[in-house]
Amino acid sequence: MAARDRGHGALGRAVVALVVVALLLGGVAAWRLDLVGRLGGGGEADTGTPAGPAAVPPPPGLELPPLTDPAPVGSALTPPGRIDPALVQAAVAPYLADPVLGKHVVGAVADLTAGRPVVRVGGGGAAMPASTTKLFTTTAALSVLGPEARFTTRVVAGGKGRIVLVGGGDPFLASKPLPSAYPQRADVATLAAQTASALKAEGRTRVRLGYDDSLFSEPSFNPAWPAHYLPEHVVSRVTALWVDEGRPSEGSGRVDDPSLYAAQTFAAALAANGIKVVGSPAHGVASGGRELAAVQSAPLREIVAHILEVSDNEGAEVVSHQVGVAVAHSGTFADGAATVTTTLQGLGVTAPFAIHDGSGLSRENRVTPLALVQVLRLTLDPAHPELNPIATALPVAGFTGSLTNRFDKPFPDSRGLVRAKTGTLTNVSSLAGIAVDQDGHEMLFALLADRIDKPDETKAQHALDAAAGALGACHCGAGEQTASR
Template sequence: MSRSGQRRRLGRFALVGLVVLLLVVGGATWSLGWVDHWRGHDRVAATPPPLPLSVHPPSPSPAPAIAAPSDGTLKPEAVRRVLRRGLTAALGDHVLAAVAGTTGAAVASRGSGVATPASTNKLLTAATVLTLDGPEKRFATRVVAGTGHRIVLVGGGDPLLAARPDKGYPQAADLTTLARETAAALRQRGTHRVRLQYDAGLFTGPAVNPSWPPSYISEGVVAPITALWADEGRTHGGDGRVADPAADAARTFANALTAAGIGVAGSPSAATAPAGATLLAQVQSPPLREIVDHVLETSDNEGAEVLAHQAGLAAGTGGSFAGGVEAVTTTLTKLGVDTTGLTLHDGSGLSRADRLSATTLVQVLQKAATQARLAPIVSALPVAAFSGSLLERYDDHADAGRGVVRAKTGTLTGVDALAGYTRDADGSPVVFAVVADRVDVPDTLKARDALDALASALTTCRCG
């Protein structure tokens, strides 16, 4: 799509009645498909943000033809009517749904208890790490001097650390640049040959979540989670995962260091960086708000798990799966989110043992809509028919949800979820969450369409 085409299209978007500038423009190159849906891996490619001043802000929506502008209060019976019609048999026999305004209790709901959230769990992870670390937090990957001619590559838990420079979005830190800066620092010290060690000890506990099926690793659904990796542990030039991402990153760094003119003796070995070691060079991640933008838009499982580990570190509960889960539960409770029945095992939603209520999802979204620290969540959500995991959905050009609905998808075999924002025909902001975790596999695509249709029905409803 041309940049001028993007301007015209953006001009028509209504953004949930909130003053949030779109941070994502362009077409994604890899969208949610049947195979990914079947495997529960709904990750897609990120869409880059607009260049400064290259996009006009959204135009105000036209005034409703009937009825006065809404005061933002939703009418419970009107919303209940939408839910009755929209929660079809394709969603199976266990569906949780809740609809609310940007503040206050849900005005209508269906079902009770908890359900498997799939990737909507990433909303909880994002809210937690943003609360604890703040939107501008960056994560550093360092090289420090060891003993003798040893140097140590120290992982800082940068989820987007790349092997080499890339002009994509977000602008990731990379090992090639770090190697060049390290080589320059070594030459200044008169050092031209080193032994390389690497330290991935920032994160603790198992690298693979005990609640995940073993096939997740063998089939390349997710990489082992570590504080040091390159390209999220993906095989070079492919979509598979390496067995030891930290060791692979160290080898990548050693090759880049050699290319930069510093000899590397032997193979890299694991070690602990000496306390108070001299810093030789470092690279920093993009700010957390951009990482969250990427993780939510693309449904990045590895990125979400690293952010959950970072949340555990920030909360003092430990950089581990267990530490991240404890940080999420504690932080959300402090934010005033109802965590009744919340049971988590990871930060991505890959675990089938995760459980949460529709109320929890709605209240997290309400906090994001009303607290500046959590605002990156709103702008990160995929836009219907436009970006991320909603790029290939809402494909009927007459669909009212196109360009209006912003929502996080959730996909596992037998699980379909959608949680996000829209605004109704009277301009009232609407927050919604629907989770169906007993979908018959043959009805998978019908269930996904039912969720999209329900969000569109809330968009055309005169619920305000």
Template sequence: MARRDARHSRVLVVLVLLVAVAAGTAGAWRYGALDPWLGPATPTDPARVAPPEGLDLPAVVDPPEVAGPPSAPGPATARAVRRALAPYLSDEDLGPHVLAAVAPLDGAGVLLRSGRGRGELAIPASTTKVVTGAAALLAMDPGTRFETSVVTDGRGAVSGVVLVGGGDPFLARRPAAPDEPTWPERADVATLARETAAALVAEGRRRVRVGYDASLFTGPAESPRWRADYVPDGIVSPVSALWVDEGRPTEGSGRVADPARAAAGAFAAALRRSGIEVAGAPQPREAPADAEQLAVVRSAPLGQVVEQVLAVSDNEAAEVLLRHVGLAVEGEGSFAAGRRGVERVLAGAGVDLGRSVLWDGSGLSRESRLDPVALLDVLRLAGSEEELRPVLTGLPVAAFTGSLADRFQTAPPAGRGRVRAKTGTLTGVTSLAGTATDLAGHTFVFALMADRVREEDTLEARDAMDAAAGALGACRCG
């Protein structure tokens, strides 16, 4: 089992919860939630600032002693948590099947496990990405980068090159414009083509044929557990180890039918712009085992990829991560190997999925079922392992960032910015899983799931779910 040696270093779980990357700090800063842990800003001594001319000021004296930081809150109670959530989880708009679980982030046990309707498992939708992201970081080092390369191919009448896909989920068609903000880092085939052209010219070659190799991933490109119209209707791309812009076309919406061929076409066009004559159209071609590498571009580090997947709920990138888990753990980049790999690495880390069944990495499958307590265990693991920190820092901040930027508008106002959560949305399904810090300083992990919502109640159910999560941040649950 190819798994990195995890350093089991305990981290300050509350700090992990609140420290955000880039714009993700907005909620925490707005409510001063970081102040107790980050401390005051660098002080400026007012005695060293000269007063304006003609102004008499009294001498600066030492201020009286002030009380220290407030003591840690007493333990949260199950009764207080239940009281905070009950008014919202009883909302009829959530439908007849609602599951909820809440636990301390830095402790053991479960404060609340409740349900309405039959069954202790629910359709997780995109909360599945929390599990996929954690599994990827358990299976690989957070600094792992995925390479897209170009190698020589001497077969045939015209010397050639092969574009080799390495499973970069965010490989782009072109580099970002100077005024275009990009995060995480992004490799692109236009840059790869320029570097390839320079290498070819240095060898005296100005005419090549182009092949492309997407054989890193195997098995079906779409899950048999997805709805039949997902790929034909352009809802999600066929999963490929080689694509640009996640399989989206240059114009319009939807997805291209063959992402690898489209990526090779974009690369060939960029080669031509760089002064290289390309013979014919790119063709699928497995790279020779002993081929010389001409050029390579590398993806963002895995930790950044996981953060982005969770922040914006990226289905395509989540499925690529599942394939990488399969490669790292099972030696095979397929849906089936990815599922087995997720189960193995989580079990090895002490997370019992129980009777949960996850058929993909994104949560698009309506046949998946997940125990909300398993989600709590994954989130708590992320709070105790430094290597898994991106699972928490990638969670959107309620009412401020990512997939929660336009939500929590009707939730308890004090909860905004104090909740970070991954959304889960399919027709009839609304879920949230993440972390919350209440007004007394208790930090929780939670999973709230409803999977029998009437279609006409979709927005009201989402608001009720937001309100329940917001109530955790707005309560004093001691």
């Protein structure tokens, strides 16, 4: 019973967050529609404005009943009753049976309060999760590293006039300052300016440059990924030292050697600050050395929020490697996936899943819907406040991140009531998150289809949106009506 109460209260906080998002968006809309001035008066102070709404007279000819004090909020709210599995099934079944989803559709819808599935689709077997894998990666990272963890990029003094740029596995290290970026980015231009100041204070204006990316180990390209990902620039090589996630400063695609490119970018920034770099940057491992300068990433909770909101593949892979470093003292794809798995199992995820990367780009990943549901429930458990950034970072249907332009049909009244992580690969679509129905019933869901015909991929995405939207539009309590249409 205690576990049920904890889960119910946590989701209540998530609902409050959704309401806040809606209110904020309403304020933005009012501003853009030029309603603020009309509703709130002009820009100058009006000393004759009544002090409160009760003092505002009605328009001429309109008579209003006298205002009465409202009932206290606590007594006006009645917790919703038990979820009726038959109503949940009736809400989602028509959309999950859509032929556009292909011949392999699995899913689970769980009552958050009870913590167990009320509906299973396709026997609850495993399927390819695509980017819903990021829920596993980010949850494990917050558990192991903590939400306030930061990643440091350093410059240390070496021997024989050399300095060494040491990568700390900062997923969002930038090539130059980005003042408006969120989360905030550390950058090598700022690091170079600090380094130049330290060198000039010692009377040095010429250096040799080395770079150290040894925090992560080879391979830099995951053998569990399709080979065409590399030449087609689907994803960067993953290293502990890069800038702009391995993307070039001009053009598109990915650079061939992200670590070398980061060192070259740093060398150019040193030159711009009056430090001549002799020769080309040399790859190696720093052995100690006095620190000359350092920059730090944003806290992990902000990094995780961005990864989930925009489904950042490179960021997720670096975070997975960081879990491997923290748990197994080895930053590889294999160790990252293995330690994410053992961490989640230690937290109580008992349903089967098998992952080979941190992003979900691997087509070898297999995850059961119940495993996703169990991870989601963890993120809402007050016993694990360090995991709260997951639930609050999930895109909001129709409003934020990868769900901004989705959930517009057939259940527009579910917009704002569903938060979910999306997943998309060729022939694959998935959706996993939190839904609150029209009466406040709180549900967790995971829906996966991985044999979609390519011409039907967009339609399949809409079908999953409709199934999740039906939960938000549903009156799913025992004795209540089925989904509104």
